[in-house]
Amino acid sequence: MSQFQKKVELVRSEVIARDVVRLTFNAPEIATVALPGQFVMIQIGSGQDPLLRRPFSIHQTASSEGTLQILFKVVGRGTELLAHAKVGEQLSLLGPLGKGFVLGEPGKACLVGGGMGIAPMLFLASRFQQQSKKGVVPKVILGARNSEELLPLIGDFEALGLEVLAATDDGSLGHHGLVTDVLKSINLGPDFTVYSCGPRPMLAAIHHLCLKENIRCQVSVESLMACGMGACLGCAVPLKAGGYAHACSDGPVFEAGELLWSL
Ligand SMILES: Cc1cc2nc3c(=O)[nH]c(=O)nc-3n(C[C@H](O)[C@H](O)[C@H](O)COP(=O)(O)OP(=O)(O)OC[C@H]3O[C@@H](n4cnc5c(N)ncnc54)[C@H](O)[C@@H]3O)c2cc1C
Ligand code: FES
Numbered sequence: 595m596s597q598f599q600k601k602v603e604l605v606r607s608e609v610i611a612r613d614v615v616r617l618t619f620n621a622p623e624i625a626t627v628a629l630p631g632q633f634v635m636i637q638i639g640s641g642q643d644p645l646l647r648r649p650f651s652i653h654q655t656a657s658s659e660g661t662l663q664i665l666f667k668v669v670g671r672g673t674e675l676l677a678h679a680k681v682g683e684q685l686s687l688l689g690p691l692g693k694g695f696v697l698g699e700p701g702k703a704c705l706v707g708g709g710m711g712i713a714p715m716l717f718l719a720s721r722f723q724q725q726s727k728k729g730v731v732p733k734v735i736l737g738a739r740n741s742e743e744l745l746p747l748i749g750d751f752e753a754l755g756l757e758v759l760a761a762t763d764d765g766s767l768g769h770h771g772l773v774t775d776v777l778k779s780i781n782l783g784p785d786f787t788v789y790s791c792g793p794r795p796m797l798a799a800i801h802h803l804c805l806k807e808n809i810r811c812q813v814s815v816e817s818l819m820a821c822g823m824g825a826c827l828g829c830a831v832p833l834k835a836g837g838y839a840h841a842c843s844d845g846p847v848f849e850a851g852e853l854l855w856s857l
Contacts, residue, residue, distance in 0.1 A: 597691065598623045601684045605661065607677075611743045613668040614710075615677045616653065622660030624689050628652050630718035631694030631791075631814055631847040634664065635822040637686035638672045638679075648672040649819045649842075651714035651791070652690060654750075662687075665713040665747075691822050692846050695812055697721060698787045701730035704780075706773050706800060708737045708792025712747050714814055718789060723754045735759045735776045737792070741767035774799045784808040790850075801850035811850040817841040 606618035624634065635647035650664040668677050679685065695714075697703075700722040707715035715734070722732045734756050738744040744767050748758045759776050760768025769776050773792070777800065782788070784807065790800050791814035804811035820828040824843035831841050832854040839845060839852075 596623075596627045597689060599686065599688045600624065602662075602687050604679050604681055604683045604685060607679065607681055609677075610665070610746045613677075614665070614743060615668070616663055616665045617676070617679065618661050618663045619685070619687065620660055621662045621687055622657075624687060625655040625660055625662040626657050628655050628662065628690040628717075629694035630697070630721050631714055632690035632692050633714075633822075633846065634662070634687045634689030635691060635819070636664075636676065636688075638675050644672045644675075646820050647686075647688060647822065648676070649691075649822055651814070651846075652717055653713045654716050654720065665710065665716075667710050688822060692842055693844065695789050695814070695847050697725065698810075699730075700726040700732050702786050703732035704735065704777070704782055704786055704788045705732055706735045706737075706777060706788060706790040706792070708773050708790075708796045709739070709743075711790070711792030711796070711814070712736050712738070714791050715789075716747075716750050719751055719754055719756055723756065729755075731756050733757075733759070733780065733782075735761065735773050735780075737761040737763075737773035737776075737796075739763045744768075772796070772799070774803060777803060782807065782809055786810075787812065790814070797850070798855045801853075801855060804850065812847055813850045813853070814846045815841055815848065815853070816846070 602619045602621040608616045653663040653665040761773045787810040797813045817829040820826040822842045829841040830838035
Protein backbone atom coordinates (compact mmCIF):
# COMPACT_ATOMS: atom_id res chain seq x y z
CA MET A 595 0.00 0.00 0.00
CA SER A 596 1.33 3.46 -0.92
CA GLN A 597 2.21 5.86 1.87
CA PHE A 598 3.68 9.30 1.57
CA GLN A 599 5.43 11.76 3.84
CA LYS A 600 4.82 15.13 2.25
CA LYS A 601 4.96 18.81 3.08
CA VAL A 602 1.54 19.97 1.93
CA GLU A 603 -0.15 23.36 1.78
CA LEU A 604 -3.08 24.23 4.02
CA VAL A 605 -5.61 25.70 1.59
CA ARG A 606 -8.64 26.22 3.83
CA SER A 607 -9.38 26.49 7.54
CA GLU A 608 -12.97 26.58 8.83
CA VAL A 609 -14.28 26.85 12.35
CA ILE A 610 -17.31 24.53 12.26
CA ALA A 611 -18.42 25.00 15.87
CA ARG A 612 -16.78 26.06 19.13
CA ASP A 613 -13.38 24.29 19.23
CA VAL A 614 -14.21 22.21 16.15
CA VAL A 615 -12.10 22.92 13.06
CA ARG A 616 -11.95 21.56 9.54
CA LEU A 617 -8.71 21.88 7.56
CA THR A 618 -8.30 21.28 3.83
CA PHE A 619 -4.86 20.40 2.49
CA ASN A 620 -3.60 20.26 -1.06
CA ALA A 621 -2.28 16.69 -0.81
CA PRO A 622 -2.93 14.92 -4.14
CA GLU A 623 -0.69 11.87 -3.56
CA ILE A 624 -2.38 10.98 -0.27
CA ALA A 625 -5.90 11.98 -1.35
CA THR A 626 -5.78 9.80 -4.47
CA VAL A 627 -4.96 6.53 -2.67
CA ALA A 628 -6.71 7.10 0.70
CA LEU A 629 -9.54 4.78 1.77
CA PRO A 630 -12.34 5.53 4.27
CA GLY A 631 -11.23 4.77 7.83
CA GLN A 632 -7.54 5.49 7.16
CA PHE A 633 -5.75 8.34 8.89
CA VAL A 634 -2.85 10.77 8.57
CA MET A 635 -0.19 11.72 11.13
CA ILE A 636 0.48 15.47 11.13
CA GLN A 637 3.64 17.17 12.33
CA ILE A 638 2.49 20.22 14.23
CA GLY A 639 4.91 23.08 14.74
CA SER A 640 8.45 23.23 13.46
CA GLY A 641 10.37 22.61 16.69
CA GLN A 642 10.24 20.01 19.48
CA ASP A 643 6.85 21.08 20.87
CA PRO A 644 4.83 19.05 20.31
CA LEU A 645 7.44 16.44 19.49
CA LEU A 646 5.19 13.73 18.12
CA ARG A 647 2.93 13.78 15.12
CA ARG A 648 -0.81 13.69 15.91
CA PRO A 649 -3.23 11.22 14.22
CA PHE A 650 -6.40 12.38 12.44
CA SER A 651 -8.95 10.41 10.43
CA ILE A 652 -9.32 11.39 6.82
CA HIS A 653 -12.61 13.28 6.82
CA GLN A 654 -13.04 13.71 3.09
CA THR A 655 -11.03 13.72 -0.13
CA ALA A 656 -11.58 15.28 -3.53
CA SER A 657 -9.25 13.37 -5.83
CA SER A 658 -10.05 15.62 -8.80
CA GLU A 659 -8.84 18.65 -6.83
CA GLY A 660 -6.14 16.73 -4.96
CA THR A 661 -7.46 17.85 -1.58
CA LEU A 662 -7.82 16.05 1.73
CA GLN A 663 -9.72 17.22 4.81
CA ILE A 664 -9.47 16.56 8.52
CA LEU A 665 -12.03 17.52 11.16
CA PHE A 666 -10.94 17.84 14.77
CA LYS A 667 -11.71 19.12 18.20
CA VAL A 668 -9.23 21.24 20.15
CA VAL A 669 -8.30 19.13 23.21
CA GLY A 670 -4.66 20.02 23.92
CA ARG A 671 -1.46 21.70 22.75
CA GLY A 672 -1.22 20.03 19.33
CA THR A 673 -4.80 20.59 18.25
CA GLU A 674 -4.69 24.17 19.61
CA LEU A 675 -1.68 24.94 17.41
CA LEU A 676 -3.27 23.18 14.43
CA ALA A 677 -6.46 25.21 14.85
CA HIS A 678 -4.35 28.36 14.43
CA ALA A 679 -2.39 27.16 11.39
CA LYS A 680 -2.57 29.74 8.63
CA VAL A 681 -3.82 29.18 5.09
CA GLY A 682 -0.72 28.91 2.88
CA GLU A 683 1.31 27.25 5.65
CA GLN A 684 3.12 23.99 4.79
CA LEU A 685 2.63 21.04 7.15
CA SER A 686 4.16 17.57 7.02
CA LEU A 687 1.54 14.83 6.53
CA LEU A 688 2.29 11.11 6.73
CA GLY A 689 -0.28 8.77 5.24
CA PRO A 690 -2.60 7.31 4.38
CA LEU A 691 -2.06 4.99 7.34
CA GLY A 692 -3.83 1.97 8.79
CA LYS A 693 -6.59 -0.32 7.60
CA GLY A 694 -9.91 1.24 6.70
CA PHE A 695 -13.50 0.00 6.56
CA VAL A 696 -14.42 -3.00 4.40
CA LEU A 697 -17.30 -1.76 2.27
CA GLY A 698 -20.33 -3.97 1.67
CA GLU A 699 -23.58 -3.17 -0.13
CA PRO A 700 -24.60 0.50 0.26
CA GLY A 701 -28.25 -0.44 0.86
CA LYS A 702 -27.26 -2.76 3.71
CA ALA A 703 -24.98 -0.30 5.49
CA CYS A 704 -25.67 1.78 8.57
CA LEU A 705 -23.08 4.43 9.50
CA VAL A 706 -23.01 5.55 13.13
CA GLY A 707 -20.76 8.46 14.17
CA GLY A 708 -20.51 10.08 17.58
CA GLY A 709 -18.69 13.32 18.39
CA MET A 710 -15.46 13.60 16.42
CA GLY A 711 -16.10 10.00 15.36
CA ILE A 712 -18.24 11.65 12.69
CA ALA A 713 -14.98 12.68 10.95
CA PRO A 714 -14.30 9.45 8.98
CA MET A 715 -18.01 8.84 8.34
CA LEU A 716 -18.29 11.53 5.66
CA PHE A 717 -15.54 9.94 3.54
CA LEU A 718 -17.17 6.52 4.04
CA ALA A 719 -20.61 7.90 3.13
CA SER A 720 -19.20 9.43 -0.07
CA ARG A 721 -17.68 6.12 -1.16
CA PHE A 722 -20.93 4.28 -0.49
CA GLN A 723 -22.84 6.95 -2.36
CA GLN A 724 -20.49 6.62 -5.37
CA GLN A 725 -21.02 2.83 -5.37
CA SER A 726 -24.77 2.93 -4.93
CA LYS A 727 -26.98 1.82 -7.77
CA LYS A 728 -30.52 3.11 -8.34
CA GLY A 729 -30.23 5.62 -5.51
CA VAL A 730 -29.91 2.96 -2.78
CA VAL A 731 -27.91 4.68 -0.05
CA PRO A 732 -26.74 3.81 3.47
CA LYS A 733 -28.53 4.80 6.64
CA VAL A 734 -26.68 7.43 8.69
CA ILE A 735 -26.98 8.09 12.43
CA LEU A 736 -24.96 10.97 13.89
CA GLY A 737 -24.73 12.06 17.51
CA ALA A 738 -23.13 14.99 19.31
CA ARG A 739 -23.50 17.04 22.46
CA ASN A 740 -25.76 19.67 20.86
CA SER A 741 -27.17 21.06 17.62
CA GLU A 742 -24.37 23.64 17.33
CA GLU A 743 -21.83 20.82 16.86
CA LEU A 744 -24.05 18.58 14.76
CA LEU A 745 -25.93 20.85 12.38
CA PRO A 746 -22.99 21.99 10.19
CA LEU A 747 -21.87 18.37 9.78
CA ILE A 748 -25.31 17.04 8.90
CA GLY A 749 -25.36 19.45 5.95
CA ASP A 750 -22.39 17.67 4.38
CA PHE A 751 -24.17 14.30 4.49
CA GLU A 752 -27.40 15.82 3.14
CA ALA A 753 -25.41 17.34 0.28
CA LEU A 754 -24.56 13.75 -0.71
CA GLY A 755 -28.28 12.96 -0.83
CA LEU A 756 -28.27 11.09 2.49
CA GLU A 757 -30.88 11.42 5.19
CA VAL A 758 -29.39 11.76 8.66
CA LEU A 759 -30.98 10.51 11.89
CA ALA A 760 -29.65 12.82 14.60
CA ALA A 761 -29.23 12.41 18.34
CA THR A 762 -28.03 15.05 20.80
CA ASP A 763 -27.19 14.85 24.50
CA ASP A 764 -29.22 18.01 25.22
CA GLY A 765 -32.12 17.24 22.86
CA SER A 766 -31.50 20.42 20.82
CA LEU A 767 -31.59 18.39 17.57
CA GLY A 768 -33.16 15.04 16.72
CA HIS A 769 -33.49 12.34 19.36
CA HIS A 770 -32.79 13.48 22.93
CA GLY A 771 -30.33 10.79 23.95
CA LEU A 772 -27.83 8.36 22.49
CA VAL A 773 -27.14 7.16 18.95
CA THR A 774 -27.64 3.63 20.26
CA ASP A 775 -31.31 4.46 21.06
CA VAL A 776 -31.76 5.48 17.42
CA LEU A 777 -29.92 2.40 16.16
CA LYS A 778 -32.16 0.18 18.28
CA SER A 779 -35.31 1.92 17.03
CA ILE A 780 -34.65 1.36 13.32
CA ASN A 781 -34.51 -2.46 13.66
CA LEU A 782 -31.81 -3.33 11.14
CA GLY A 783 -31.93 -6.88 9.84
CA PRO A 784 -29.03 -9.34 10.21
CA ASP A 785 -28.08 -8.69 6.57
CA PHE A 786 -26.90 -5.17 7.56
CA THR A 787 -23.41 -4.05 8.54
CA VAL A 788 -22.90 -1.26 11.05
CA TYR A 789 -19.83 0.99 10.54
CA SER A 790 -19.02 3.05 13.57
CA CYS A 791 -16.58 5.54 15.05
CA GLY A 792 -16.83 7.47 18.31
CA PRO A 793 -16.02 7.30 22.01
CA ARG A 794 -15.19 3.83 23.34
CA PRO A 795 -18.33 3.46 25.53
CA MET A 796 -20.46 4.23 22.45
CA LEU A 797 -18.58 1.64 20.38
CA ALA A 798 -18.94 -0.95 23.15
CA ALA A 799 -22.71 -0.33 23.33
CA ILE A 800 -23.04 -0.61 19.55
CA HIS A 801 -20.99 -3.81 19.51
CA HIS A 802 -23.21 -5.40 22.17
CA LEU A 803 -26.38 -4.34 20.38
CA CYS A 804 -25.13 -5.74 17.07
CA LEU A 805 -24.01 -8.95 18.73
CA LYS A 806 -27.50 -9.43 20.16
CA GLU A 807 -29.14 -8.76 16.79
CA ASN A 808 -26.56 -10.83 14.86
CA ILE A 809 -25.46 -7.78 12.83
CA ARG A 810 -21.91 -7.43 11.53
CA CYS A 811 -20.15 -4.43 13.08
CA GLN A 812 -16.92 -2.67 12.14
CA VAL A 813 -15.49 -0.07 14.53
CA SER A 814 -12.76 2.52 14.21
CA VAL A 815 -10.95 2.81 17.55
CA GLU A 816 -8.74 5.54 18.96
CA SER A 817 -5.63 4.94 20.96
CA LEU A 818 -2.61 7.05 21.84
CA MET A 819 -0.17 6.87 18.94
CA ALA A 820 3.46 7.84 18.64
CA CYS A 821 4.70 6.46 15.30
CA GLY A 822 1.48 5.47 13.50
CA MET A 823 3.30 2.70 11.64
CA GLY A 824 3.57 -0.32 13.91
CA ALA A 825 7.06 0.48 15.21
CA CYS A 826 6.66 1.79 18.78
CA LEU A 827 4.07 -0.57 20.36
CA GLY A 828 2.35 2.50 21.81
CA CYS A 829 -1.14 1.85 20.45
CA ALA A 830 -1.90 -1.68 21.69
CA VAL A 831 -5.56 -2.71 21.85
CA PRO A 832 -6.51 -5.96 23.62
CA LEU A 833 -8.00 -8.77 21.54
CA LYS A 834 -10.78 -11.15 22.55
CA ALA A 835 -8.63 -14.12 21.53
CA GLY A 836 -5.81 -12.88 23.79
CA GLY A 837 -2.83 -10.68 23.03
CA TYR A 838 -2.87 -7.27 21.45
CA ALA A 839 -3.20 -5.63 18.06
CA HIS A 840 -1.68 -2.35 16.91
CA ALA A 841 -4.45 0.18 16.40
CA CYS A 842 -2.24 2.03 13.90
CA SER A 843 -1.31 -0.82 11.56
CA ASP A 844 -3.80 -3.66 12.29
CA GLY A 845 -6.60 -1.04 12.61
CA PRO A 846 -7.84 1.56 13.40
CA VAL A 847 -10.84 -0.30 11.91
CA PHE A 848 -11.54 -3.72 13.41
CA GLU A 849 -14.38 -6.22 13.34
CA ALA A 850 -15.98 -5.35 16.69
CA GLY A 851 -16.11 -9.02 17.69
CA GLU A 852 -12.31 -9.32 17.49
CA LEU A 853 -11.73 -6.81 20.31
CA LEU A 854 -11.88 -7.27 24.07
CA TRP A 855 -14.47 -4.77 25.30
CA SER A 856 -14.28 -5.25 29.04
CA LEU A 857 -11.01 -3.32 29.45
C1 LIG B 1 -6.51 6.83 14.35
C2 LIG B 1 -6.94 8.11 15.06
C3 LIG B 1 -7.76 8.99 14.40
C4 LIG B 1 -8.16 10.17 15.06
N1 LIG B 1 -8.99 11.01 14.38
C5 LIG B 1 -9.41 12.13 14.98
C6 LIG B 1 -10.28 13.01 14.28
O1 LIG B 1 -10.67 12.77 13.14
N2 LIG B 1 -10.68 14.14 14.93
C7 LIG B 1 -10.27 14.42 16.22
O2 LIG B 1 -10.69 15.45 16.78
N3 LIG B 1 -9.43 13.61 16.88
C8 LIG B 1 -8.99 12.48 16.30
N4 LIG B 1 -8.14 11.64 16.98
C9 LIG B 1 -7.66 12.05 18.32
C10 LIG B 1 -6.52 13.07 18.12
O3 LIG B 1 -5.41 12.41 17.59
C11 LIG B 1 -6.16 13.68 19.48
O4 LIG B 1 -7.24 14.46 19.93
C12 LIG B 1 -4.94 14.58 19.34
O5 LIG B 1 -3.80 13.80 19.06
C13 LIG B 1 -4.71 15.36 20.62
O6 LIG B 1 -3.53 16.10 20.49
P1 LIG B 1 -3.23 17.35 21.43
O7 LIG B 1 -1.77 17.63 21.36
O8 LIG B 1 -4.16 18.47 21.13
O9 LIG B 1 -3.66 16.83 22.83
P2 LIG B 1 -2.73 16.22 23.98
O10 LIG B 1 -2.15 17.37 24.74
O11 LIG B 1 -1.80 15.19 23.39
O12 LIG B 1 -3.82 15.48 24.82
C14 LIG B 1 -4.96 16.19 25.34
C15 LIG B 1 -5.98 15.20 25.83
O13 LIG B 1 -6.46 14.39 24.73
C16 LIG B 1 -6.23 13.01 25.01
N5 LIG B 1 -5.79 12.34 23.77
C17 LIG B 1 -4.67 12.58 23.08
N6 LIG B 1 -4.58 11.77 22.01
C18 LIG B 1 -5.67 10.97 22.05
C19 LIG B 1 -6.14 9.91 21.27
N7 LIG B 1 -5.47 9.45 20.22
N8 LIG B 1 -7.32 9.33 21.61
C20 LIG B 1 -7.99 9.74 22.69
N9 LIG B 1 -7.60 10.74 23.48
C21 LIG B 1 -6.45 11.34 23.17
C22 LIG B 1 -5.09 12.99 26.02
O14 LIG B 1 -5.15 11.81 26.82
C23 LIG B 1 -5.40 14.22 26.85
O15 LIG B 1 -6.40 13.96 27.79
C24 LIG B 1 -7.74 10.46 16.37
C25 LIG B 1 -6.89 9.55 17.02
C26 LIG B 1 -6.53 8.39 16.39
C27 LIG B 1 -5.65 7.41 17.10
S1 FES C 1 1.60 4.08 17.14
FE1 FES C 1 3.54 3.13 17.16
S2 FES C 1 3.01 1.03 16.98
FE2 FES C 1 1.11 2.03 16.74
